[in-house]
Amino acid sequence: MIRAFIDREQEMLDAADAIEEGIASGQLQLIPPQPDEDDDTGVTAVEGRLLVRRALARERDPKLRRLKIKQARQGGRPLRCEVCDFDFAQAYGPLGEGYIEVHHVTPLHASGTRSTRLDDLACLCANCHRMCHKNRPGESWRTPDALRALMHTSAPGSAQAASTTAS
Ligand SMILES: [Zn+2]
Ligand SMILES: [Zn+2]
Known part of the structure; x- marks a missing residue:
């Protein structure tokens, strides 16, 4: 349980770092949330967006x-x-x-x-x-x-x- 949380947290931190790097280097433009991505489902949606942005940052x-x-x-x-x-x-x-x-x-x-x-x-x-x-x-x-x-x-x-x- 705790292990899973730690892994997940590290992933989130990595994602945040990647996003910041991407923004700082001008390679990642912020993507406005789309209507179907409203995060009323909580962490999952937020994580999904972070992962998409991390992937896009690396792809660039x-x-x-x-x-x-x-x-x-x-x-x-x-x-x-x-x-x-x-x-x-x-x-x-x-x-x-x-x-x-x-x-x-x-x-x-x-x-x-x-x-x-x-x-x-x-x-x-x-x-x-x-x-x-x-x-x-x-x-x-x-x-x-x-x-x-x-x-x-x-x-x-x-x-x-x-x-x-x-x-
Ligand atoms: Zn892609
Ligand atoms: Zn196409």
Whole structure:
């Protein structure tokens, strides 16, 4: 019991440190709480938000981000969301050129501190990134693969509708 509390407290402190570092270095912008994240469920919600922010702070390591983007663009490939193919440059022109969010596929709170390989990272649009991190009670974060599968099953005829209305 006490052991569990201590572990948890250390995790919270680590999260707070990571957030402060992230803010100090300008790499972490504060994300305003979303309506469905109101913490009337207590510690769990707060912890969830802290963990999301800690993950985002780590994900914004500029070197990793640069390397991952370089890898994704190898051979002149367009920089797209790995889940939904959204292309910021296509949607926003020069403003979106080179923009993508870089996500840890294995949640950092599950893996702990470790050196990240580029294969552990995924390039995602802001929407898919949020959906990967969205925390629901009893559920862990979903992988980009799981999110892609979920999108295809839950958007009725999304792929079909696109192909039939395109003509
Ligand atoms: Zn996406
Ligand atoms: Zn992420």
